[in-house]
Amino acid sequence: MNSSLAPSLSPQQIVQLLGARTEALPYARPVQWLLTDSRSLTSPRDSLFVALRTESGDGQRYVAELYEAGVRHFLLHEGSLQASAYPEANCYFVPDTLAALQLLAAAHRASLPALQLVAITGSYGKTIVKELLYQLLSPRYSCYRSPRSYNSQLGVALSLLGLRAEHELAFIEAGISQPGEMAALAAMIQPEVGVFTGLGSAHQEHFASMEQKLEEKLQLFASARCIIYPKDKGWISARIEERYPAERLRSWSYQDPKATLYIPHSLTHADRCELTCIYRQQAYELVLPFTDAAYIEDALTALCLVAELAPELLGEASLCSRLRPVSMRLEVKEGARGCTLINDYYSCDLQSLPIALDFLRRRADSSGMRRVLVLSDIEGSGLSDEELYGEVARYLRDYEVQELYLVGPRSSGEAKRFDFIPCSCYPDTETLLGSRVLEQLSGVCLLLKGARRFAFERLYRSLSAHVHQTVLDVDLSAVVSNLNHYRSLLPPGHPLICMIKADGYGVGAVELARTLQEHRVDYLAVAVADEGRELREGGISTHIMVMNPELSTADTLFEQRLEPEVYSFALLEGLARAAEAHGLSDYPIHIKVDSGMHRLGFSAEDIPELAAQLAQLPALRVSSIFSHFAASDEGEAKRSFTEGQYRYLLGAAEELSQRLGYRPRYHILNTAGIERYPEYALDMARLGLGLYGISPTQLPGTTPIARLSTVILQLRELPAGECVGYGCRGLTQRPARIAVIPIGYADGFSRRLSNGAYAVSVHGVLCPTIGNVCMDACMIDVTEVPEVAEGDEVLIFGEEPRPIQALSAALDTIPYEVLTTLSPRIQRRYWRE
Numbered sequence: 001m002n003s004s005l006a007p008s009l010s011p012q013q014i015v016q017l018l019g020a021r022t023e024a025l026p027y028a029r030p031v032q033w034l035l036t037d038s039r040s041l042t043s044p045r046d047s048l049f050v051a052l053r054t055e056s057g058d059g060q061r062y063v064a065e066l067y068e069a070g071v072r073h074f075l076l077h078e079g080s081l082q083a084s085a086y087p088e089a090n091c092y093f094v095p096d097t098l099a100a101l102q103l104l105a106a107a108h109r110a111s112l113p114a115l116q117l118v119a120i121t122g123s124y125g126k127t128i129v130k131e132l133l134y135q136l137l138s139p140r141y142s143c144y145r146s147p148r149s150y151n152s153q154l155g156v157a158l159s160l161l162g163l164r165a166e167h168e169l170a171f172i173e174a175g176i177s178q179p180g181e182m183a184a185l186a187a188m189i190q191p192e193v194g195v196f197t198g199l200g201s202a203h204q205e206h207f208a209s210m211e212q213k214l215e216e217k218l219q220l221f222a223s224a225r226c227i228i229y230p231k232d233k234g235w236i237s238a239r240i241e242e243r244y245p246a247e248r249l250r251s252w253s254y255q256d257p258k259a260t261l262y263i264p265h266s267l268t269h270a271d272r273c274e275l276t277c278i279y280r281q282q283a284y285e286l287v288l289p290f291t292d293a294a295y296i297e298d299a300l301t302a303l304c305l306v307a308e309l310a311p312e313l314l315g316e317a318s319l320c321s322r323l324r325p326v327s328m329r330l331e332v333k334e335g336a337r338g339c340t341l342i343n344d345y346y347s348c349d350l351q352s353l354p355i356a357l358d359f360l361r362r363r364a365d366s367s368g369m370r371r372v373l374v375l376s377d378i379e380g381s382g383l384s385d386e387e388l389y390g391e392v393a394r395y396l397r398d399y400e401v402q403e404l405y406l407v408g409p410r411s412s413g414e415a416k417r418f419d420f421i422p423c424s425c426y427p428d429t430e431t432l433l434g435s436r437v438l439e440q441l442s443g444v445c446l447l448l449k450g451a452r453r454f455a456f457e458r459l460y461r462s463l464s465a466h467v468h469q470t471v472l473d474v475d476l477s478a479v480v481s482n483l484n485h486y487r488s489l490l491p492p493g494h495p496l497i498c499m500i501k502a503d504g505y506g507v508g509a510v511e512l513a514r515t516l517q518e519h520r521v522d523y524l525a526v527a528v529a530d531e532g533r534e535l536r537e538g539g540i541s542t543h544i545m546v547m548n549p550e551l552s553t554a555d556t557l558f559e560q561r562l563e564p565e566v567y568s569f570a571l572l573e574g575l576a577r578a579a580e581a582h583g584l585s586d587y588p589i590h591i592k593v594d595s596g597m598h599r600l601g602f603s604a605e606d607i608p609e610l611a612a613q614l615a616q617l618p619a620l621r622v623s624s625i626f627s628h629f630a631a632s633d634e635g636e637a638k639r640s641f642t643e644g645q646y647r648y649l650l651g652a653a654e655e656l657s658q659r660l661g662y663r664p665r666y667h668i669l670n671t672a673g674i675e676r677y678p679e680y681a682l683d684m685a686r687l688g689l690g691l692y693g694i695s696p697t698q699l700p701g702t703t704p705i706a707r708l709s710t711v712i713l714q715l716r717e718l719p720a721g722e723c724v725g726y727g728c729r730g731l732t733q734r735p736a737r738i739a740v741i742p743i744g745y746a747d748g749f750s751r752r753l754s755n756g757a758y759a760v761s762v763h764g765v766l767c768p769t770i771g772n773v774c775m776d777a778c779m780i781d782v783t784e785v786p787e788v789a790e791g792d793e794v795l796i797f798g799e800e801p802r803p804i805q806a807l808s809a810a811l812d813t814i815p816y817e818v819l820t821t822l823s824p825r826i827q828r829r830y831w832r833e
Helices: 011-018 059-068 097-110 126-137 153-161 182-189 210-221 235-243 293-309 311-315 353-367 385-398 409-413 429-435 457-463 476-488 501-505 509-518 529-537 551-559 569-581 604-615 635-660 671-676 804-810 815-820
Strands: 002-009 031-035 047-050 073-077 090-094 116-121 143-145 169-173 193-196 226-230 249-253 261-268 273-279 282-288 331-334 340-343 370-376 403-407 423-426 444-449 471-475 496-499 523-526 543-546 562-566 587-592 620-626 665-667 685-687 706-711 714-718 736-741 759-762 765-768 778-781 793-797 827-831
Touching: 002 011, 011 073, 011 090, 011 097, 047 059, 047 097, 059 073, 073 097, 090 097, 097 153, 097 182, 116 126, 116 182, 116 210, 126 143, 126 169, 126 293, 153 169, 153 182, 182 210, 193 210, 193 293, 210 235, 226 235, 226 293, 235 249, 249 293, 261 293, 261 476, 273 293, 273 311, 282 293, 282 311, 293 311, 340 353, 340 457, 353 370, 353 385, 353 444, 385 409, 403 409, 403 429, 409 423, 423 429, 429 457, 444 457, 471 476, 476 496, 476 509, 476 685, 501 509, 501 529, 501 815, 509 523, 509 529, 523 529, 529 543, 529 551, 529 562, 551 562, 551 569, 562 569, 569 587, 569 604, 569 620, 604 635, 620 635, 635 665, 671 685, 759 778, 793 804, 804 815
Parallel strands: 031 047, 047 073, 073 090, 116 169, 116 193, 143 169, 193 226, 226 249, 249 261, 340 444, 370 403, 370 444, 403 423, 471 827, 496 523, 496 685, 523 543, 543 562, 562 587, 587 620, 620 665
Antiparallel strands: 002 031, 261 273, 273 282, 331 340, 471 706, 706 793, 714 736, 736 778, 759 765, 759 793, 765 778
């Protein structure tokens, strides 16, 4: 990484601050950049290279190379190199270069006494809370925040070195992975305000207990005048309250009216969350543009700090409307005309600009592409336009940007500063789109970096490549939207089990699981143990239920921490023996009750014997008791049957709980049940088809997540009376234009769709199949499509006029079957807004 210094440091200052040993100081020029990665070199004559030692290497191996490139300041480990080998350079020798860099950061932070610094730590949510705070408070203060997720021993130091005198408020993340790390971070940061987001299992392998990890994290707040934390966290919040005096604590709570920010009312809709917040006996009605429970918690943590620093903002109607989802990664996609797109259009500030430009340079250099930047106005810097865009120009020179497009009146007004590269100016994104100038670019590496209000996502979509193949696009944002929609139909915080069996119903279980785990679903459910093992190998740590376990896979179940459904005495006995062989006790299982579907499960008559056997099996413990609605999607005609199933499960579950002496969770709702019978929510609910954007009762509010498309391979003009396809089953009834598309029954496009049984969409026009569907291709009649060409997209299903239900209806089946029969050879492409 290359980090600029403000102000610069003379060689003598470096020696004094670090207590460094030097043999000579032949180079008098001050240091303006700190360089920790040799690949990020931009200003060799002004850079101090910090040679860091890591598990994977030693930065001192690059000293000779950098000396040849013109670097003349080196921070080195004592006894590592001979300064005489670099006669024109200043070599500063210290026992530990990382510790020395942290000393520089601490000194720089101490030189800014007027700055209010907010330190944010916790096992999760740090970056989101930081970004939400920046959105909420940057209109009021000159704010700074640590770039992206720079929260490590090195990242915090680099973050602090980016602070400037004009900043009034700074948000710095602090993360740890093992004991002993927080002391160094606390010494550097010295926060006025501390924010604690929560405690989770991340990096737990390095800590003896969760208590030890909490104590380590809380060291950060030793000097803080106040501490923000969620009060509803049981022993965690109790420990914070024991450790620090009450006058330093500021909390938020759904449950405790004595909290600093009390939320007595919360109602989540499909697209928003309405909150009543009470601060100092004053009630505020706030609307968050989020529905995900984790995002809402993070927003409440941020609002608690707003109440501390600027409580008058709580009364502003526009306060929460400025909040937007947080993107934390640079994304690289293939663009049209051989371009590479780098997407950073959710972040636009001075401190993140060099990070993105460094990425642009590396990506472009690896492929020999020109470096092109589309940049919007930078907002909230606290600098004048002259100062701000002078800095931007310096970054663009240093990172050798070769072409620039400025969007917005402020940046365009400073265009004269960029006379060293081709530069075009546009007042807004709409004008740039309308000019179509970006569509003339080919073979370039293009970075999109824009403030949120400039909506650069429109540029991103317009520049993305057309993929000339059959592809299933999966919108992970729609997955989250559907998850939140069904959460809104249930009581607040109600646990959900998300069904992702059969490889996520054909769309890709691992990618779905990652998204669902990120949004903190309570359980995932698969059909067989091998599916669960694949999720674990993909890094999924969430609870996983196995709905159709087999005794032959018992080792996999226990080794991968998979929780089996148990539906028979034989399975129960076999699992118990296997669990005992593994030395397990209280291993969670889920008891299936047959309440009327008559597929799998115990009957009510089995409960006494089941309870007696479970009492003799200490290796197993019942985690939940459940059943499955057979006809909850059938409407009023089946209501009495469905209600009977509910009563049957409840009776069996209550009896089993009484006999066990403890109460497991109960659940029976499936997707249709959530829609029609939310009053039967019990302790959990299972979400299947609705997660994929398909409502079994046609309830509004879901968004389809999957879109299957292909392209036209070839066009042929045929006269009337010509045969098409195998067996000459197709016959042109008039002069016709026939297109061949690369999808067939081997891809899951059934042969039953032959000869007009289904119509695909080309430019919004429905085009029927003609002739028999082949294994790898089929033919469609595109006569009615104007200006059709080879390479044009063909929509098999997705949005109107071809939703997935149209294809399932043509096959006289259900959307589940359509998705699960899609061939693995179809490319899955995942998108997240």
